[in-house]
Amino acid sequence: MSMISARIERLPFAEFHKHLLILGGLGYTFDAMDAAVMAFILPVLRPLWNLSSAQVGLLGSSTFIGYFFGALFAGMLGDLIGRRAVMMSALALYSVASLVSAAVDTWPPFFAARIVAGIGTGAESAIIAPYLAEFVARRYRGSFTGALAGFFSFGFIAAALLGYFIVPAQDNGWRIVLVITALPVAMLLWWRKALHESPRWLESRGQKKEAEAVLDEIEAGFVKRGHVLPEPVVEAVAPLPGGGSLLANYKALLAPRQARITIMTWIMWLSITFSYYSFFVWIPSLLVQNGMSITKSFAYSIAIYCAQAPGYFSAAWFNEKIGRQATIACYMLLGGAAALGLAFAGTDQEIVLAGICLSFFMNGTYAGVYAYTAEVFPTQCRTTGAGLASAIGRIGAIVAPILVGYLYPNFGFVGVFGLTTSVLLVGAVAVVLMGVPTRGRSLEEIAAGKAA
DSSP: OOHHHHHHHTOOSOHHHHHHHHHHHHHHHHHHHHHHTHHHHHHHHHHHTTOOHHHHHHHHHHHHHHHHHHHHHHHHHHHHHOHHHHHHHHHHHHHHHHHHHHHOOSHHHHHHHHHHHHHHHHHHHHHHHHHHHTTSOTTTHHHHHHHHHHHHHHHHHHHHHHHHHTGGGSTTHHHHHHHHHTTHHHHHHHHHHHOOOOHHHHHHTTOHHHHHHHHHHHHHHHHHTTOOOOOOOOOOOOOOOOOOOHHHHHHHHTSHHHHHHHHHHHHHHHHHHHHHHHHHHHHHHHHHHTTOGGGGSHHHHHHHHHTHHHHHHHHHHHHHHTOHHHHHHHHHHHHHHHHHHHHTOOSHHHHHHHHHHHHHHHHHHHHHHHHHHTTSSOGGGHHHHHHHHHHHHHHHHHHHHHHHHHHHHHHHHHHHHHHHHHHHHHHHHHHHHHOOOOTTOOHHHHHHTTTO
């Protein structure tokens, strides 16, 4: 561990980190709003623009297409030009594209604008956790990053409220909602003034003086608020290579010592994202076809969305209590059990209870996944690895609705929920057997000890 990392590790959890949590979390809130409001906007646009089913499907997939490219490019650029620059650019891109989508009057430019907005939100989602995790000491990093992901839940709840109360209130309600989701433009000013580039990244690029200057300013803020900082403890960890080219970063991800971890993150992201969208895209339609009209009710939707917040934040707490691997595996398995319970639910009460449990555990899994992904890659290729894993996960989001649409007519509930639960089981096993423990370890120690 270098002196830069040792200085970060000695920082207590204080106002500085709370500020990071709020600023980063608000970004995730708007990301979730952007993704969720489409479910409420498309039913309005279909008759307004005389859309065919195929066109509606394209518009529904636009965000996921953008997510894939946004996560992929954000990861690559985050290691090459800096985490902060990518996050700032992603917010600006998303906000402008969202405003454009609110102003158009036909579906082709709307489709294009939603892809660009998806690139922005996908980039931001991929960069925030690994970026901010580099400012946080090992003893609370898992809870911090898990709680950061928990802000997604607030965005889904906000989207439901906007969708039910503003979209149908007037003819241009859908435009108003899209403008509201573009509000991160104002947040750019906060980020520009408040956030520094990651000292760990600066050091990995050979900019040690810049890294020290950032830490000098951060530590001065701690001292000003009355914190007494202990002497930094530099631990004996083998030095890691500095940042390199894009090709060098991809080679680092697939180097013998790192390849197992990299592949594990791909399986983890694919399994949770495929299963998540299999469940939540199709559950309402599947249950309605079986005569369970409660799935159309506002109360049911709000109950499902409200279960997200305790799911995320409970998992954030368990990240430090039992470790990231155990948290992810347990929440995946319990999510699968809740899905099976929903498949065999026979009453409205059973549907609500099983749906709440499913939302709780599936969203809680993401609190572990975001925290874990931000930790298991070396600094020089951290965002490249995280972005690639997130992008691969988005493939699951694209494939899931299509595959479930084929399975249900041929195999029914048993086929749908059996497959998705099996996928979750594969993900849980991969995390446990192929992953490495990260709780209580510095980022440098994790990177140097992957072979253990």
